[in-house]
Amino acid sequence: MARRPTVYDVAELAGVSIATVSFTFSRPERVKAETRDAVLAAADSVGYVPSASARGLARGRTGAIGLYAFDYLLEPSVPGTPALEPARATRLFPLYSDEVQRGVQLECRARGLALMLGSGRQPDQRPAVIDVAGRVDGLIAFAGAAAPASLQQVARRIPVVELGGLVRGQGMHTVLVDNGESMAELTRHLVSVHGIRTAAYLGDLGTPEFTARWEGFERTLLEAGLVPRGRMASAPGDDRSTVEALERVLAEGLPDAIVCSTDQEALVVLDELAARGLRAPDDVLVTGFDGIVAASLADPPLTTVVQPMEHVGRRAVEILVAALDGEGTVPESDVLPSALRIGRSCGCS
Amino acid sequence: MARRPTVYDVAELAGVSIATVSFTFSRPERVKAETRDAVLAAADSVGYVPSASARGLARGRTGAIGLYAFDYLLEPSVPGTPALEPARATRLFPLYSDEVQRGVQLECRARGLALMLGSGRQPDQRPAVIDVAGRVDGLIAFAGAAAPASLQQVARRIPVVELGGLVRGQGMHTVLVDNGESMAELTRHLVSVHGIRTAAYLGDLGTPEFTARWEGFERTLLEAGLVPRGRMASAPGDDRSTVEALERVLAEGLPDAIVCSTDQEALVVLDELAARGLRAPDDVLVTGFDGIVAASLADPPLTTVVQPMEHVGRRAVEILVAALDGEGTVPESDVLPSALRIGRSCGCS
């Protein structure tokens, strides 16, 4: 590849100084029209592509924001071995994080911001989130995707929005839904409309959002005078953990309902129940959380809590931009509305 | 936000030179263990986040690749006015480009590459693709998303993979399917299995891929001794253009089949036919191209050509990486296999 032409090449060809070249691009109105034309012509003729690295270094800003996400878990751990059967992986796309990412992308496009995507699985030792943070003016991260300590370190330098996270200090913001109350509402539906007496919970406590869901479930059952079975550990994206959790539930005897912390897990549960000759809602009620596309397409369609996923992503960008403009000194924690969506998996017709 | 600590701060605190700090991160094995520990401790304590701009400038490489995509057209042109009714926009996600992007993302993650996302709609005058190109070591672009001239300019400096584009010179690569033959196969199916006599074509000639599709259709009809109706201009993502194209088709009298250049357009056609009391395949056969998720979910499911979208994205990254490693001096044009997928919209049961 040819050496990339620089401002020096353009300046020389146009017969001006590099400062003039720079001004031509950054503040065209400050340059005489004919000078500007000469510079632009020179730039075109040498194929000038400004270096974002140099510009970023000089300006102290990159003009990009970052999105730090989970490693999908769709990548095979052993190359050549699919981590997930293609059919299932395909059926699940787009997941929660994909829909949120879409919102982030759309908002970035609308604002002319470049978006840097990063995720775990970097080969080196430094936390990958630090690497991404070094490339951008502000960072959005899914809670649980990066170590809280790393994120806090980053937040000391650039604004951070942790999706579904806790605000813990300066420069840290968050966008989320009221997970506890949403899960409580869903659980109340099962109790009051479907009269369940026993319910199992499948899920994880790895993030504040997940914890809130479990607590919303537990609290509601207790309020209804029912005794929740203990939580069975299961993680979205790790189907085996979900299957094992389900097996433990079944070993204790079929409950009236199986409440899952995410749609992704609920869909696995539906599949596994079917494989055992059981069917929702006839044999057991099943619910999810998130409102991903696959949830509505499932048979039966999942009863779930729909999160405003695109909106979550857009809002995160808005908060970041405000923070970059200096308005965001105060940590923001934005709670967006979610909605119960009744499918047939809970026994409703 | 506090001033970001630099190598100088870390070096001072650790009592070493900045070179040692640099080596500690880039080649840890070249540094004595205790020195390394001291540096890492110092870095941690000041919250050091290396500047990718400075590193990129010094190294001449950014460690990121770029993906330049269309502006979705889902953004309202007049703020506040949805460009597309939410229901339809949602139903269509993920589109062809989303699935390809997913492949790019997955491959980047697997390789520890950062991914820079860019698209049109930048507020300034310089082509947005130039801006993205300045930020990365290699660029993937959807054909038609950027002006060919800009892309060629970029390709003189960094390797470029134009998805579905033509290879026009050094540093330009492409990944695509055999659009002409695939469309021909689809058309032959309509002719030989369903015995169509008249067929209308809805689509665009804006990219080489689209042109090849039209030609494959036209050629096949002529070979079968049928006279194709002229192509009706319609663009995916611009629903109004598709609706108008359909109106022109209907004004000429209902053909046996309506062949669309993309699933996205075919889905609009199905909707609009329904709105006129017409139904595929009873009143007219309808086909698409791409194999997006919404195509299989449509009623009736679309007969279409399925592109290996995720694979296209992954392959593009592979080509770029090879080119960056210096193996890619020769322009590559990679043709991936596609497959006819029979739905019910063509009249098959």
Added chain:
DNA sequence: ATGAAAGCGCTAACAC
């Protein structure tokens, strides 16, 4: 309206 020059933070020879 334009130019000179001092950085921006890091890397990589090269010297020690």
Added chain:
DNA sequence: GTGTTAGCGCTTTCAT
């Protein structure tokens, strides 16, 4: 094994 130092390409005062 570690330090010195010269850039990398651009922006941005400050002069002119």
